[in-house]
Amino acid sequence: MRVAIVGATGAVGKELIKVLEARDFPVDELRLFASPRSAGKTVNFQGRPHTVEVTPEGPIPTDVVLASAGGSVSKKLAPLWSSEGAVVIDNSSAWRYDPEVPLVIPEINPDAARAHKGIIANPNCTTAILAVALWPLHKAFRATNVVVSTYQATSGAGAEGMQELLDETRNYLEGRPVGHKVFQHPIAFNVIPHIDAFQDNGYTREEMKVVWETRKIFDEPEMKISCTAVRIPTLRAHSEAATVLFERPVTPEAARAVLEEAPGVEVVDEPAENRYPMPLSATGKWDVEVGRIRQNLAFDNALDFFVSGDQLLKGAALNAVQIAELLL
Amino acid sequence: MRVAIVGATGAVGKELIKVLEARDFPVDELRLFASPRSAGKTVNFQGRPHTVEVTPEGPIPTDVVLASAGGSVSKKLAPLWSSEGAVVIDNSSAWRYDPEVPLVIPEINPDAARAHKGIIANPNCTTAILAVALWPLHKAFRATNVVVSTYQATSGAGAEGMQELLDETRNYLEGRPVGHKVFQHPIAFNVIPHIDAFQDNGYTREEMKVVWETRKIFDEPEMKISCTAVRIPTLRAHSEAATVLFERPVTPEAARAVLEEAPGVEVVDEPAENRYPMPLSATGKWDVEVGRIRQNLAFDNALDFFVSGDQLLKGAALNAVQIAELLL
Numbered sequence: 210m211r212v213a214i215v216g217a218t219g220a221v222g223k224e225l226i227k228v229l230e231a232r233d234f235p236v237d238e239l240r241l242f243a244s245p246r247s248a249g250k251t252v253n254f255q256g257r258p259h260t261v262e263v264t265p266e267g268p269i270p271t272d273v274v275l276a277s278a279g280g281s282v283s284k285k286l287a288p289l290w291s292s293e294g295a296v297v298i299d300n301s302s303a304w305r306y307d308p309e310v311p312l313v314i315p316e317i318n319p320d321a322a323r324a325h326k327g328i329i330a331n332p333n334c335t336t337a338i339l340a341v342a343l344w345p346l347h348k349a350f351r352a353t354n355v356v357v358s359t360y361q362a363t364s365g366a367g368a369e370g371m372q373e374l375l376d377e378t379r380n381y382l383e384g385r386p387v388g389h390k391v392f393q394h395p396i397a398f399n400v401i402p403h404i405d406a407f408q409d410n411g412y413t414r415e416e417m418k419v420v421w422e423t424r425k426i427f428d429e430p431e432m433k434i435s436c437t438a439v440r441i442p443t444l445r446a447h448s449e450a451a452t453v454l455f456e457r458p459v460t461p462e463a464a465r466a467v468l469e470e471a472p473g474v475e476v477v478d479e480p481a482e483n484r485y486p487m488p489l490s491a492t493g494k495w496d497v498e499v500g501r502i503r504q505n506l507a508f509d510n511a512l513d514f515f516v517s518g519d520q521l522l523k524g525a526a527l528n529a530v531q532i533a534e535l536l537l
Numbered sequence: 538m539r540v541a542i543v544g545a546t547g548a549v550g551k552e553l554i555k556v557l558e559a560r561d562f563p564v565d566e567l568r569l570f571a572s573p574r575s576a577g578k579t580v581n582f583q584g585r586p587h588t589v590e591v592t593p594e595g596p597i598p599t600d601v602v603l604a605s606a607g608g609s610v611s612k613k614l615a616p617l618w619s620s621e622g623a624v625v626i627d628n629s630s631a632w633r634y635d636p637e638v639p640l641v642i643p644e645i646n647p648d649a650a651r652a653h654k655g656i657i658a659n660p661n662c663t664t665a666i667l668a669v670a671l672w673p674l675h676k677a678f679r680a681t682n683v684v685v686s687t688y689q690a691t692s693g694a695g696a697e698g699m700q701e702l703l704d705e706t707r708n709y710l711e712g713r714p715v716g717h718k719v720f721q722h723p724i725a726f727n728v729i730p731h732i733d734a735f736q737d738n739g740y741t742r743e744e745m746k747v748v749w750e751t752r753k754i755f756d757e758p759e760m761k762i763s764c765t766a767v768r769i770p771t772l773r774a775h776s777e778a779a780t781v782l783f784e785r786p787v788t789p790e791a792a793r794a795v796l797e798e799a800p801g802v803e804v805v806d807e808p809a810e811n812r813y814p815m816p817l818s819a820t821g822k823w824d825v826e827v828g829r830i831r832q833n834l835a836f837d838n839a840l841d842f843f844v845s846g847d848q849l850l851k852g853a854a855l856n857a858v859q860i861a862e863l864l865l
Contacts, residue, residue: 354835358686358778360728360767374726378706398702399817400688400769400776402829402843407808411789411831420834435834437778437841439688441728441769448728450686450765452780461739480735489727501730503739506748506763507682513765515730 210235210537211271213295215264216278217241218250220368221300224526225275226254232530235537240271243278268293273533276300277525291327296536298329298529302414305330305422312425315531316473317344322535329532334524335359335415335438336422339449341523342499342516345471346464347427351456354511355434357419360441360448361404362488364520366391371444378442392440401440413438446488447520450501454511461502464512468499473523478502486517497523538563538865539599541623543592544606545569546578548696549628552854553603554582560858563865568599572606596621601861604628605853619655624864626657626857630742633658633750640753643859644801645672650863657860662852663687663743663766664750667777669851670827670844673799674792675755679784682836683762685747688769688776689732690816692848694719699772706770720768729768741766774816775848778829782839789830792840796827801851806830814845825851 212229216222222243229236239254242264251258264278269290276283276290277300284303291297304310311321312330314337322329332340339357346352363370369391377387377397387395394401404415416436424432468476477486478500486498497518505511518524540557544550550571557564567582570592579586592606597618604611604618605628612631619625632638639649640658642665650657660668667685674680691698697719705715705725715723722729732743744764752760796804805814806828814826825846833839846852 356684356780356833356835358765360688360769375710379710382703382707382710393811394815395817398771399815400771400845401815402776402778402813403808403811410834411808411829412834433835435780435836435841437686437829437843439776439778439843441688441771443726443728443770448730448767450730450767452684452763480731480739483721483731485730487722487727487729489723501739501765505684506740507684507761508763513763515765515767517728 210273211238212236212533213240213242213269213271213274215242215274215276215290217252217261218243218247219277220364220371221277221521221525224521225277225529226252228522228526228530230255234530234533238271265290269295271295273298273536275529275533287328296325296327296329298331298532300331300525300529302333302418304328305332312422313532314340314426314528315535316341317426318428319535322532331525331529331532332422332426333415333418334365334520335361335447335449336419336426337524337528338447338497338516338518338520339419339451340423340426341471341473341497342468342514343423343451343453344427345467345474346453349467350459352453353433353456354454355432356452358437358450359439360443361438362443362445362447362520363396363440364445365404365440365447374442374444396440396442398442402437404438404440443488445520446491446517447524448486448488448515448517450513450515452505452511452513454508459510459512461504461512465502473497474499476500486515488517491517492519493522494519495522495527538601539566540564540861541568541570541597541599541602543570543602543604543618545580545589546571546575547605548692548699548849549605549853552849553605553857554580556850556854556858558583562858562861566599593618597623599623601626601864603857603861615656624653624655624657626659626860628659628853628857630661630746632656633660640750641860642668642754642856643863644669645754646756647863650860659853659857659860660750660754661743661746662693662848663689663775663777664747664754665852665856666775666825666844666846666848667747667779668751668754669799669801669825670796670842671751671779671781672755673795673802674781674840677795678787680781681761681784682782683760684780686765686778687767688771689766690771690773690775690848691724691768692773693732693768693775702770702772724768724770726770730765732766732768771816773848774819774845775852776814776816776843776845778841778843780833780839780841782836787838787840789832789840793830801825802827804828814843816845819845820847822847823850823855
């Protein structure tokens with residue numbers, strides 16, 4: 210299969226190249242695109258150098274375009290890239306809410322991908338990491354109300370976000386002014402309950418993405434979900450604390466048994482051995498770690514659990530490549 | 538009034554001295570106690586040096602003992618310290634669940650303090666920071682179900698916890714092994730959903746403290762509360778994301794109006810100006826910051842809000858001194 214990566218030099222683009230290699234995706238030809246600033250750079254794939262080209266404003270002669278170039282670029286160009294038959298798997302939020310565009314997590318709604326009209330949307334990282342754990346529980350016990358609080362890494366703002374955390378932390382430790390540029394406030398040794406733009410209802414767009422996208426992926430347009438999205442000073446891998454009320458009787462043991470069998474999930478839930486999901490252990494993993502599974506104490510027939518997943522993998526590059534695998 | 542501080546050289550002890558000074562607490566005599574390791578050190582109070590003495594294993598001849606020396610020391614010695622008339626205000630968890638010992642947040646249950654029998658317990662930091670914001674809402678709208686996820690600073694583990702974060706962070710940035718000693722795992726650029734010991738029900742003791750203590754302080758023994766307590770790589774000030782269901786009709790506007798009038802609370806809730814609670818702004822403040830007040834989307838008649846409060850102040854030293862002020 211011929212593959213193109215748009216945004217090949219960004220944090221997600223680099224992971225896309227690694228994931229294609231690691232999963233032995235059958236790449237017959239790989240083309241790499243980025244902004245003019247990065248064009249001309251050389252990137253290795255399967256041991257051979259590939260030159261980065263300027264992202265075209267027209268059709269891309271390939272089979273699959275893995276795009277991670279930001280919302281405004283994708284909004285404008287994805288229909289052009291796909292206009293001569295390529296399928297665009299888009300990592301931005303530009304197409305996710307278009308009823309004509311499938312929004313896909315392969316473990317959950319693979320059939321939706323096959324109904325594409327040239328563009329398939331890859332979900333928001335926070336949504337994807339929660340959804341792989343929530344879906345098997347929803348199927349087994351029917352989730353009625355979901356409350357989630359997130360612990361999101363700076364990688365969610367790309368390579369610049371991660372660099373900003375490192376730079377600010379060095380400044381802090383060396384007694385210099387910490388400064389900030391990518392985030393609204395300094396993030397080193399701080400917490401910012403603000404990711405993406407505020408909406409009229411007081412929620413951020415990041416929080417609403419979890420609501421909108423989970424409903425679309427699950428095909429549950431009325432599902433009751435609420436989210437607080439918080440940026441914390443970690444580099445990579447998001448964590449989330451979830452409370453879920455269920456319609457059918459549930460126990461932590463029954464939930465654990467369901468999750469043990471679920472694809473894309475690793476149950477890490479041995480408190481006595483200090484084993485639970487953490488960014489440190491989830492970074493670099495394809496599976497999302499799920500643990501701290503317990504009966505919620507504020508509601509009847511409700512569970513709490515904690516997830517950690519690699520924002521750049523299941524939250525982005527891995528899920529995109531898994532969608533491409535559905536098209537093989 | 539004669540005052541003694543036990544644990545005077547620890548993170549909370551240092552704040553106790555500063556808070557006594559900053560609030561012009563009428564100190565006629567100050568005695569400072571610590572472990573033999575710290576005895577002999579000199580600490581300034583109101584410009585005059587005070588020598589740290591070894592914590593006695595008998596009565597302390599003073600009016601108020603502000604104790605922050607750990608649970609096992611307080612369990613054993615607080616009854617002795619108070620045996621000749623001193624009132625011990627204890628910052629550890631040793632006495633909080635004793636039905637004979639009042640557990641006090643002065644903004645909430647000041648009358649309870651006056652019924653003491655020699656010992657008054659100071660609540661857990663996470664509880665105190667949530668409770669000052671939750672109480673006025675509970676009084677106005679009756680909270681029925683509370684779910685809280687915490688973002689807790691390393692200061693919760695004392696000065697050693699903060700130092701460990703700084704040391705680990707330096708190690709990480711300089712490419713050395715990160716290591717860890719105070720926490721169960723490295724905390725630099727990580728998240729640890731584990732604070733204090735695991736209980737049989739799958740919750741940590743830190744999580745259960747929020748349940749047990751809020752019920753006792755509010756005098757609501759059946760209140761439905763559930764907590765996920767998470768350590769994050771910040772130095773000072775805890776944050777918490779709360780979801781609260783109410784019995785009486787509530788709106789974000791009505792809640793904001795109630796909180797604007799509440800003692801111990803500062804409403805920081807102007808998303809359009811990027812103003813919301815953060816550790817960076819809450820550190821050093823006596824009031825707890827409350828913001829991101831909005832209608833929860835998963836439940837009817839429920840609110841979400843976010844709080845940040847200084848763990849060492851309202852979460853410890855400030856609340857203890859406020860209790861002492863009740864005794865004046």
